[in-house]
Amino acid sequence: MSSTTPDALAQRLADSGLRSTPQRELVYSVLLAKRDHPTADQVFTRVKEELPGISLATVYNCLETLVSCRLVKQVNLEREPTRYCPNLHPHAHFHDEITGATHDIDLPPAIFSKLRAVLPPGYAAQGVEITFRGKAAAAAVTCSEE
Amino acid sequence: MSSTTPDALAQRLADSGLRSTPQRELVYSVLLAKRDHPTADQVFTRVKEELPGISLATVYNCLETLVSCRLVKQVNLEREPTRYCPNLHPHAHFHDEITGATHDIDLPPAIFSKLRAVLPPGYAAQGVEITFRGKAAAAAVTCSEE
DNA sequence: GTTGATTATTAGAATCATTCCAATTTCCTG
DNA sequence: CAGGAAATTGGAATGATTCTAATAATCAAC
Numbered sequence: 099m100s101s102t103t104p105d106a107l108a109q110r111l112a113d114s115g116l117r118s119t120p121q122r123e124l125v126y127s128v129l130l131a132k133r134d135h136p137t138a139d140q141v142f143t144r145v146k147e148e149l150p151g152i153s154l155a156t157v158y159n160c161l162e163t164l165v166s167c168r169l170v171k172q173v174n175l176e177r178e179p180t181r182y183c184p185n186l187h188p189h190a191h192f193h194d195e196i197t198g199a200t201h202d203i204d205l206p207p208a209i210f211s212k213l214r215a216v217l218p219p220g221y222a223a224q225g226v227e228i229t230f231r232g233k234a235a236a237a238a239v240t241c242s243e244e
Numbered sequence: 245m246s247s248t249t250p251d252a253l254a255q256r257l258a259d260s261g262l263r264s265t266p267q268r269e270l271v272y273s274v275l276l277a278k279r280d281h282p283t284a285d286q287v288f289t290r291v292k293e294e295l296p297g298i299s300l301a302t303v304y305n306c307l308e309t310l311v312s313c314r315l316v317k318q319v320n321l322e323r324e325p326t327r328y329c330p331n332l333h334p335h336a337h338f339h340d341e342i343t344g345a346t347h348d349i350d351l352p353p354a355i356f357s358k359l360r361a362v363l364p365p366g367y368a369a370q371g372v373e374i375t376f377r378g379k380a381a382a383a384a385v386t387c388s389e390e
Numbered sequence: 391g392t393t394g395a396t397t398a399t400t401a402g403a404a405t406c407a408t409t410c411c412a413a414t415t416t417c418c419t420g
Numbered sequence: 421c422a423g424g425a426a427a428t429t430g431g432a433a434t435g436a437t438t439c440t441a442a443t444a445a446t447c448a449a450c
Contacts, residue, residue, distance in 0.1 A: 117446070119398065138436080153400050158437070176320050177408080179436060192367055205362055212358055213374070216351055220381025221338055227375045228359070235366025263417075265427065284407080299429050304408070306427095323437080325407060 110167045124149055125160040126169065126184070135173055135181040135191075135200040173200065175229065190228035201234060256313045270295055271306040272315065272330070281319055281327040281337075281346040321346065321375065336374035347380060 107126050108118040128144045129136070136144070142157045161182055164170035173181040175193055181200065188210070190203040205228070213226055253272050254264040274290045275282070282290070288303045307328055310316035319327040321339050327346065334356070336349040351374070359372055 117397065119445085121399075151400090155401075155438085156399055159399075172322075174320065174322055176318075177323075177326060180323060190362065192363070192369070195370070201367075203362060203364070203367075209358065209362060212355065213376075216336065216349060216355060217338070217376065218349070221347075221349075221376070222379045222381075223338070223376040224341070224378040225376070227373075227377070229373045230359075230363065230367070230369040230371070231373070232370040233368045235368075263426065265416085267428075297429090301409085301430075302428055309427095 107169065110169055111163070114167050116163060116167070120149065121145075121152055121156050122160045122163060124152075125157060126164055129164075129170060129182055129184045133184065133202075135183050137179040137181055139179065141182065175200065190230060192230040192232070192234060194234045195231055196233055199234075203228075203230065253315065256315055257309070260313055262309060262313070266295065267291075267298055267302050268306045268309060270298075271303060272310055275310070275316060275328055275330045279330065279348075281329050283325040283327055285325065287328065319346065336376060338376040338378070338380060340380045341377055342379055345380075349374075349376065 107123060111118050111122065124145050125141060128141055132144070138154070138158055138161055141161065142152070142154050145152055145157060161170065164182075165172055169184065169186075171183045171186070173183050173191060175181070175191070183202070185202050187202075188205050188207070190205055192201045192203050193199075194201065210226065214223060217223060253269060257264050257268065270291050271287060274287055278290070284300070284304055284307055287307065288298070288300050291298055291303060307316065310328075311318055314332070315330065317329045317332070319329050319337060321327070321337070329348070331348050333348075334351050334353070336351055338347045338349050339345075340347065356372065360369060363369060
């Protein structure tokens with residue numbers, strides 16, 4: 099599992115010339131603590147328990163900062179609110195249509211060469227995003243669970 | 245190529261107990277005419293040239309109707325406005341980050357079994373969505389071009 | 391450690407795609 | 421034609437996100 103600890107945050111921020119702040123640390127630790135792909139609003143709710151004075155704008159700012167530091171990825175499903183994911187491994191998402199939960203699916207590196215093969219010549223993909231929709235077995239557990 | 249003509253529309257609508265209207269036909273023909281994955285707003289602009297009195301709400305309604313008839317698919321990239329696509333073949337999307345254009349990429353059926361294989365037991369995918377990001381060669385042309 | 395300059399946070403206003411609403415209008419069916 | 425269902429319409433409402441301008445925290449040098 100990606101051993102990206104909250105401690106790593108200060109370093110990453112410094113690398114980008116940014117400061118480590120209580121808000122940023124808390125937002126990041128909330129993402130690490132419960133990897134259920136929360137929305138900004140859900141992060142806001144969780145973070146407020148520890149830091150009641152924080153504002154939603156700050157949560158958005160912190161999330162944006164974490165994304166720009168490449169510590170967190172955004173996940174967009176349909177037109178729903180953006181979700182945030184601290185899993186940096188190459189992975190796909192499985193959107194359970196029954197529960198609404200989103201699970202991470204680890205991807206073997208081999209799949210990427212197979213996918214690249216479907217691109218016509220001249221297409222240079224810098225990234226791929228794979229999203230499944232369907233039903234997940236109740237007991238199913240991968241690298242991320244709710 | 246999918247030979248879904250505007251004529252097929254009336255039949256599909258009837259199958260769903262819906263009426264064929266000038267607005268619906270025009271919206272659909274606009275999608276067929278230029279397969280560049282337009283947004284609702286872009287469809288609105290194109291449709292107004294022929295039917296100046298049409299309202300944006302109607303365009304949204306028509307698009308929604310076409311989607312519910314399974315004649316058109318929605319494409320969501322990041323948090324950008326929803327785009328509409330009359331290509332019913334299984335296909336991926338390639339989002340050209342330079343031009344902003346979205347191209348269809350035909351998918352060989354084999355890729356689906358490979359993708360299904362990455363799912364842990366218990367996960368039943370009903371659909372997959374694959375989106376590439378990167379640069380497309382200028383001359384690149386697939387089943388859909390701008 | 392005070393002074394500035396830079397960077398963060400904040401509350402609330404603004405934006406923008408989309409949906410909702412209530413009021414016509416259109417279209418069948420009898 | 422009359423009645424009723426289905427569509428369309430303009431405008432208001434929604435909701436996630438971004439912007440703005442003001443305040444607060446932090447850092448670097450003196």
